[in-house]
Amino acid sequence: MSTWLNRQAFRPDVTVAVFFAVVALFFYGSILWTFYMSLTRSTLIPNYQIVGLDQYVKLFTNQRWLVSCLNMVVFGVLYILGTLAFGILLAVLADRNIKAESLFRTIFLYPLAVSLIITGLSWRWLLDPTTGLQALMRDIGWESFTFDWLTRSDRAIYTLVIASIWHSAGLVMVIVLAGLRGIDNDLWKAIRMEGIPLWRAYCQVIFPGMRPVIASCVVLLMSEVIRGYDLIIAMTKGGPGISTEMPAKFAVDFYFARVNLGLASAASIMMLVLSLIMLAPYFYSEFRRRT
Amino acid sequence: MSSISLRKIKKSFGALTILHAVDMEIDKGEFVVILGPSGCGKSTLLNVIAGLDECDEGQIVIEGKDVSGLEPSGRGLAMVFQSYALFPAMTVRRNLSFGMEIAGTPKATVTEKVAWVAKLLQIEALLDRKPGQLSGGQRQRVAIGRALVRSSSICLFDEPLSNLDAKLRAETRVELKQLHETLGSTMIYVTHDQIEAMTMADRVAVMHKGKVEQFAHPQSIYEKPASLFVAGFVGSPAMNFLEGRMDDAGRFVTADVPIDIDGYAFEGARPSGEAVLGLRCEDIVVVEPGTPRSVPAKLAFTELLGADALGWFDCLGKRFSVRLGVEAARSMHKEVGLRFDMAKASMFCAVSERRL
């Protein structure tokens, strides 16, 4: 091994080329293939004749797809705002020189190590009206207590929001806390010398300076929203009815359970387009800054 | 036979040209310092010689062999880096032996050479430590050791002393010079520090904007700078400059005052047109006001430097620095005359900026 290692020239090019070939084939090649499939009438068996945008027309007249998209928007907005607000609040509090900081941090962060499947199951058990929180409250004497969102088609989506905020708030906290710890101590001294109230110091001085940190949190959370699959499977399976269906689940169901390759591919491509649109501003500013 | 010949080396990064056709002949055993401000291309030139950067055009010949296309390790060179670049996870001993290990040198030879270098640089006690456990000066010695142990006849240095404090830098300077005399190898040393250049070099190449402005013995660089840039860059305080022109009578006229320049040895025929007169602070003499061949001046302030002093005078619309004795500086009058030693002055063409 040693002599073989020595005989190579000092060239990273080969490694870069191999790696890039893998990325190009499995990532970008796959996307092109999926796009091609979305233009065909493939069902169980791939059909290689291009028929145009038929599948996209079918997709956007499909009730379940439209509901999925709407659900994703509602879920996404609430989840991102909720996680950001909660995570930032926890970070600010954890940064106020509190006792047992590491204990609190450990508690706030452990959900990240738990899979979304287990997250979904736990919250399903906890929010199940006949055995969970509602039952406990009624058992201890609060007979009128009602929390049955999990089984109501107009509310079930909010239980997904709660469970996913539980899973991700620690992520935002850690990232924002790292940003807060990176702030120059002299800035805090200046804030005290100027007599700026604490809440204004955060809103007008500290957070505006941390915009890139918060932007990267939003990007991470957005990609979670678009990919969201496991949590739904474990918690609601898309129900009651189709009230918690989302695009990721739609695509997987149509690939594997309903074997409608063309429609599933069209849905996947729409998911991709959506991700790129959402991420474009971030990438634009990131890469312009760098060059 | 020269040790290294650089022939028309050109290098650019995109639209930015770093090296404009650099030519240089370096003799065997010579200590050459490449001196210049940051961004002049000196480090790029060193990297091109080492083979760490590829040049766009030109040829590098080392000991009679064209090495332009070769990998750095195939060129028979050693190099000391500015940040030392010791391998962090390896002990000092392994840092020294790593290159020989790769080259497949027999174990006994490796041990012998490491021992020789460790003794030469007095780093025997450090051999089993990791770089993280060494002081800056010790790391520096190891970095030099790593270059020496390869027994290359040519050694490259990229600002090796710039991370040391002033005292250690002065000591290491002397040691490096002695090392050069002991080993007799060719050394190419890049720096922006003119003291290092003056004290160590057999010859100094002053670089500016990707060109070699002058390649000569350090004393002649100081006394007879080939260009306005070299004159301004070398020497502290900087050379005093007077902009003016040559009149028909062969005198130099500045601010309507003619100055007699008899005694100045022109490179060619006595020129005409716009010119710049340059004078070092020690080539100006303070005289009584009104003395013949002097110009009137007014003392602004003096700086005591310990061994001697500097006087700053307003004269011909410019501020001049003049080297003075400490006693003279203390008793200096306000109104004086300044007389220029034309034999030691420099004159430059204002257009080409070359020496006249």
Next chain:
Amino acid sequence: MTAATVRRGTAFAPRAARIGLYVFLVVSAVFFILPLLLVIMNSLKPMEEIRQGNLLALPVNPNLEAWATAWASACTGLDCAGIRPGLWNSIKITIPSVVISTLAGALNGYALAQWKSRHANMIMLLITVGLFIPYQAMLYPTVKILSTVGMFRTYAGIVFVHIIYGLPYTTLLFRNFYVGIPDEISRAARMEGASFLRTFWSIILPISTNILVVVAILQFTGIWNDYLLGLIFAGNDNLPMTVQLTNIVGNSRGVANPNVNMAAALITAIPTLVVYFLSGRYFVRGIAAGAVKG
């Protein structure tokens, strides 16, 4: 710590606010602990207790019966061998996937950090975008490619997919670490005659211990917790624990055996939780590093 005390000391906040702060933190902590507590408590209850009370009641006679059932005899579809086979599958999938994707990411990351080219930025953009591509847009072609070479629904197939899908992420993490290492070290190694691979192996890898641990932990958590890829690519003989867990839960139809389900969920969660509690500092650092992707 003195500096921090000065800037964030009590003088800045009145006493009432301080108390409010702790109340909020404690309530938040309860919110975070509640689901875990529920699962632990109920996994220790015998079935009678579950039937009598609600899930949040404390266990009266805690025992490990449900754990034993979940481990060895709970039914996943037709087999009733518990979650034990899933544990072994998850281990044998996760270990090679983590090791290979981490080491390959380190090599690629170093290559990208060393690679000076006009196209470097373009490639970085393509790789960074690659992190955010929804799996759905790549799933079917990957299935096709793997079935063509006979690896679809095999052990080698699932490991391969985890490695490939993890590679852009590990590569970027390492690349961001390696651009911070002075270039002169690589140049010095090159002067000594070391090849690219030799430099990576002898010089760079030995100083990458911290980042290796960080990336390996992130990859371990991600791959162990994966559900979708395991479901599609592993094949029936290699289903990872997460998939087996949903089978056990789905099989028992709702509330039939919640104690067994919860024990199974805990067994599945234990490995990543243990890694999290043992490696807190690295885990946190990894998340912060992962956040500044690209």
